[in-house]
Amino acid sequence: MSSITRDALKTALMYGLLSIFWLMFSDYVLPFLIEDSIQLARAQLMSGYAWLALSAGSIYLARSRLLGFIGIDARKQQDRDLQHLRLAAAVFDSTLEGVLVTDSGGVIVHVNRAFMSITGYQQDEVLGMRPSKFKSGRHGPDFYERMYKTILAAGQWSGEIWNRRKNGEIYPQWQSIRSIKDDRGSITHFVAVFSDITSIKHSERELAHLAHFDALTGLPNRLLFADRAEQAQTHARRNKQNLALLLIDLDHFKHINDSLGHNIGDEVLKAVSERLAQLMEKGVTLARLGGDEFAVLLENPQQAVQAAELAQGVLDGLREPFLIDAQALFLTASIGISIFPNDALSAEQLLRNADAALFQAKSQGRESYALYTEELTAHAQRRVELTGELRRAIVQNELRVFYQPIHNLQTRRIEGVEALVRWQHPQRGMVSPGEFIPIAEQSGLIADIDNWVLTEACRQMRRWLGDGIGLSFVAVNVSSRLFGRGDLDRRVAQVLSETGLAPHCLELEVTESAVMEDPEQAIEQMHRLRELGLKLSIDDFGTGYSSLLRLKRMPVQTLKIDQGFVAGLPDDEDDIAIVRAIIALAQAMGMRVLAEGIEQAEQAHFLLNNQCELGQGYWFARPMPAEQIDWQHAPVFSLA
Numbered sequence: 001m002s003s004i005t006r007d008a009l010k011t012a013l014m015y016g017l018l019s020i021f022w023l024m025f026s027d028y029v030l031p032f033l034i035e036d037s038i039q040l041a042r043a044q045l046m047s048g049y050a051w052l053a054l055s056a057g058s059i060y061l062a063r064s065r066l067l068g069f070i071g072i073d074a075r076k077q078q079d080r081d082l083q084h085l086r087l088a089a090a091v092f093d094s095t096l097e098g099v100l101v102t103d104s105g106g107v108i109v110h111v112n113r114a115f116m117s118i119t120g121y122q123q124d125e126v127l128g129m130r131p132s133k134f135k136s137g138r139h140g141p142d143f144y145e146r147m148y149k150t151i152l153a154a155g156q157w158s159g160e161i162w163n164r165r166k167n168g169e170i171y172p173q174w175q176s177i178r179s180i181k182d183d184r185g186s187i188t189h190f191v192a193v194f195s196d197i198t199s200i201k202h203s204e205r206e207l208a209h210l211a212h213f214d215a216l217t218g219l220p221n222r223l224l225f226a227d228r229a230e231q232a233q234t235h236a237r238r239n240k241q242n243l244a245l246l247l248i249d250l251d252h253f254k255h256i257n258d259s260l261g262h263n264i265g266d267e268v269l270k271a272v273s274e275r276l277a278q279l280m281e282k283g284v285t286l287a288r289l290g291g292d293e294f295a296v297l298l299e300n301p302q303q304a305v306q307a308a309e310l311a312q313g314v315l316d317g318l319r320e321p322f323l324i325d326a327q328a329l330f331l332t333a334s335i336g337i338s339i340f341p342n343d344a345l346s347a348e349q350l351l352r353n354a355d356a357a358l359f360q361a362k363s364q365g366r367e368s369y370a371l372y373t374e375e376l377t378a379h380a381q382r383r384v385e386l387t388g389e390l391r392r393a394i395v396q397n398e399l400r401v402f403y404q405p406i407h408n409l410q411t412r413r414i415e416g417v418e419a420l421v422r423w424q425h426p427q428r429g430m431v432s433p434g435e436f437i438p439i440a441e442q443s444g445l446i447a448d449i450d451n452w453v454l455t456e457a458c459r460q461m462r463r464w465l466g467d468g469i470g471l472s473f474v475a476v477n478v479s480s481r482l483f484g485r486g487d488l489d490r491r492v493a494q495v496l497s498e499t500g501l502a503p504h505c506l507e508l509e510v511t512e513s514a515v516m517e518d519p520e521q522a523i524e525q526m527h528r529l530r531e532l533g534l535k536l537s538i539d540d541f542g543t544g545y546s547s548l549l550r551l552k553r554m555p556v557q558t559l560k561i562d563q564g565f566v567a568g569l570p571d572d573e574d575d576i577a578i579v580r581a582i583i584a585l586a587q588a589m590g591m592r593v594l595a596e597g598i599e600q601a602e603q604a605h606f607l608l609n610n611q612c613e614l615g616q617g618y619w620f621a622r623p624m625p626a627e628q629i630d631w632q633h634a635p636v637f638s639l640a
């Protein structure tokens, strides 16, 4: 029953009750109050008229309200409804979301403008059709059944659905479907509102690609590689297969970046990734983990030897020069290999162990590969122990400075000495710096060690000079860690002032690779050191990637030819050419040349013949404690 009917019934009931009450009042109450019959008849007549007037008045009021309602209010309501409808139609038509309305039987009765622009269909092409016309074929019958059931049960459904446009293109939509019911609760219509999410999907794909692939090379990145390694390891475990992980790191790549710039560096990395991809067989995962580090997953190698063969193939393949920006660049790499299940039981451990093997390959002298072994773990543990022991050694004064004479090849006389640190270990005896300097560099202890050696060497040099020994300089090695810190000049100045040594009696040896770590900062540091009045030499010259342009800007007085080139003298054609070139270069730039690692008289002859000025090596004397140096020792060799 509607509220209007209910109100009308209530009013009629009230009117009926009031009429009965009035009749009872005229028929029973009036005769009781008025005894005279003529007056009673008149009063009853008046009461009838009064009831008539009251009823007429009430009917008038009710009627006028009804008319007002039907007339004015109803018109107002009609206007409002019309306005709402117009508004809804405008929204319906101007919304960017497609709208499709079907009747309860699923026949399309209405679509909006956005529907037409998204699907490509015109209104008259779809009215009277069913939405199944747009099916893409991507979803099975189950999908539509579930969707329909949800709409019937919950009144609505929303989700991603793939449909087909008029031009045949399949595209993703985000769609909400709602059922519309009448007063009796029966479904009269279904309204579907949808938006085209093609561009969102595209962005999602791009984001996923960015998150999983390296932007420079397009190879899988560390995240994706770790995921694939995890999956490959699960697969290998399930199928009782092997899995090999190879970590490839380019040797001295930093030098390429520093000397040729980052753009060329990027081009090199792209070319390397392409070369590596060519070297890989199908099914092998190649990734760039970052910087110059690449990784390879080799599934089911029969034995470790297959992984080693792949590593050798990579080393050989990289040997061909890379032609970048019209210049041929030569690159080498080091590779660490770890194998599941022999070396590691998880993907994470596999990666860690390959890293340890890579470290081993680098320590072996680079351009090589190393397989992970138990010894490597033991070696890593040993390094940790050594760091602790070294810390103790510094405090307990177990370090010693040995001095190796540097001879003038013309006069044969000792012109200078190189200070070289040693560790007098209580159990192991004399430990070589080759063993503990790398550990000291990694742990940061090198700063203390170099500082101590510098102070000791300066003190000793003062003593020698005080004893009247005609020595020109003492050379002290500076680690790259210290050189890169920027406050080296301040430290050196402090040591010189503490020991009272004249700055020109001190020569600092800086390795070429230390300079290349940050060439600009290194050159600045060198200038500040030169301002103190001391000398500078470049150690191991020829093993790094110094550009001549940079060398020209370095305030350096001596170039030390690396012992690797001296070893091949006087027979090896390449070493001969390199040594001659370094001597010529140094002379052209007004520098002195010092050849290190001279072990034979023939080498000394050759160097002297080729105008090398200074020489150092076991043939002259080994590094030794200060008091053991024989100042009169002048080895005999003649010009050939």
Ligand SMILES: Nc1nc2c(ncn2[C@@H]2O[C@H](COP(=O)(O)O[C@H]3[C@@H](O)[C@H](n4cnc5c(=O)[nH]c(N)nc54)O[C@@H]3COP(=O)(O)O)[C@@H](O)[C@H]2O)c(=O)[nH]1
Pocket (backbone or CB within 6 Å): 404, 418, 419, 420, 421, 432, 433, 434, 437, 449, 450, 453, 477, 478, 479, 509, 539, 540, 563, 596, 597, 598, 599, 616, 617, 618, 619, 623
């Ligand atoms: N930062 C510091 N580094 C230092 C310091 N002391 C040494 N080192 C560096 O450690 C590396 C190994 O040094 P060492 O074992 O002392 O080897 C030096 C010489 O003993 C060796 N040498 C000299 N002559 C010959 C030879 O005829 N044959 C041959 N096979 N080896 C020879 O060469 C090393 C000289 O090194 P360098 O002149 O510095 O290149 C080494 O890299 C040292 O630099 C220190 O106090 N701080």
